[in-house]
Amino acid sequence: MLFNSFQFLVFLPIVFALYWFVFKNRRWQNVLVVVMSYVFYGWWDWRFLGLIALTSLCSYASGILIERFDGRRRQQRLVSAANIILNLGILCYFKYANFFVENLDLLLQSLFGYRLDWVASEIILPVGISFYTFQALSYTIDVYRGNIRATHDIVEFFAFISFFPQLVAGPIERATHLLPQFQRDRRFDYTQAVDGLRQMLWGFVKKIVVADRCASDVNALWGHYEEMSGLSLLLVGVLFAFQIYCDFSGYSDIAIGCARLFGINLMRNFNYPYFARNIREFWQRWHISLTTWFRDYIYIPLGGNRCKWPRVALNVLVVWAISGLWHGAKWTFVCWGLFHAVLLISYRLLSKRDKTPREHSRLVATVIAIAQTLFTFLLVVVGWIFFRAESMAQAWDFLSHMVTNFFSYTPMDFGKYNLTLCGMVMLFEWLQRDKQHALQLDGVALFRHSYMRYALYLALLALIFFGAGRVQTFIYFQF
Secondary structure (H helix, E strand, O other): OOOOOHHHHHHHHHHHHHHHHHOOOHHHHHHHHHHHHHHHHHOOOHHHHHHHHHHHHHHHHHHHHHHHOOOOHHHHHHHHHHHHHHHHHHHHHHHHHHHHHHHHHHHHHHHHOOOOOOOOOOOOOOOOHHHHHHHHHHHHHHHHHOOOOOOOOHHHHHHHHHOHHHOOOOOOOOHHHHHHHHOOOOOOOHHHHHHHHHHHHHHHHHHHHHHHHHHHHHHHHHOOHHHOOHHHHHHHHHHHHHHHHHHHHHHHHHHHHHHHHOOOOOOOOOOOHHHOOOHHHHHHHOOHHHHHHHHHHHHHHHOOOOOOHHHHHHHHHHHHHHHHHHHOOOHHHHHHHHHHHHHHHHHHHHHHHOOOOOOOOHHHHHHHHHHHHHHHHHHHHHHHHHHHOOOHHHHHHHHHHHHHOOOOOOOOOOOHHHHHHHHHHHHHHHHOOOOOOOOOOOOOHHHOOHHHHHHHHHHHHHHHHHHOOOOOOOHHHHO
């Protein structure tokens, strides 16, 4: 079920009413969350409900067994490893079997002229499998590490894994943060619910008005890059950068705001990443739940920053290659991940060269900050071209045309309105950059009167209804 669908518009008020006015007991509220989350997920394809149930059941059992083997580290490692292998095995089969077969077929054909025609490789990727699998894995690892006690309430655990607002595209929650919220009583908080609705509204604006409209331009222009000037291609890349940001951060805003309607607080997933002044800061602000997951469960166990410099660089390369593969079974994603690994390694090397602080006037400091932000954004846009490309050949061809034809002139009669919308979103978020979301208007003088706030909400609703682009599936549903 899509957030930007009529079905969800009906689904959400029904669940909200049942949750607060019928199932007032915590136990029954958790039961309702599980049932309605399975309805939400099964709306797409009920056949894959068995997968999320299997992941949940095995991870729940592994936690109890790890706790039961307290003091017997070998048995705990075996249980933890078995659950990790099982869940990663399911993920790899559905997500990477096609990729493996296709590449093995190409290799055998080029070396021996042999084709794997007899191998069926059309496997459907279940929506959200990467997100709920990583969430389940973090629970098992945290129980094994002793960061959290295993839960013996299966309903609470299933609610933690399947909570519908963040089920299919995150944020990827930790058991240490989300599970305790299903273990305690919840009371309706009007202020929290209203703020959740504001955050949902902003998320819908970014998704429906900006991301979907940018997607129409990008999809229409991407296949004609050979006919366009370098500047036009750069603008296409910029449009995709805003498409993916407004699409994914819009989803996160909707998910976080929706969860708050039910008294649940999800972690922040985006912190205005396009205002970052360097690539490291960008990744501290973008898809925070995933980057911290890789940091805590892969990078640090590999040695993190505690090793000598060559090993640190290798750790970064490994983590970002895995991050690229997590996003999809394509070499373009791997290249995108390695591209950012090289940027992060380069930034680390350059930042160590000169740590002497320099005194600048306020004007000069502002100019430097703007230049750093624009340069970081440009690097990110280059990375997004690999991310969006259908093949490595297309990515390199796109970039070479952009560089070699940059100063050639072709009329740019596209994207002007959409770029204006992107600029307005960025301006609004810049003005609200110290808030959790752009419509958190507390303390803003212009909106201190309620009629000004409601005028803004009505204007944004009108923009959604009359300025919407063609409906597009959320980009991260495919991951």
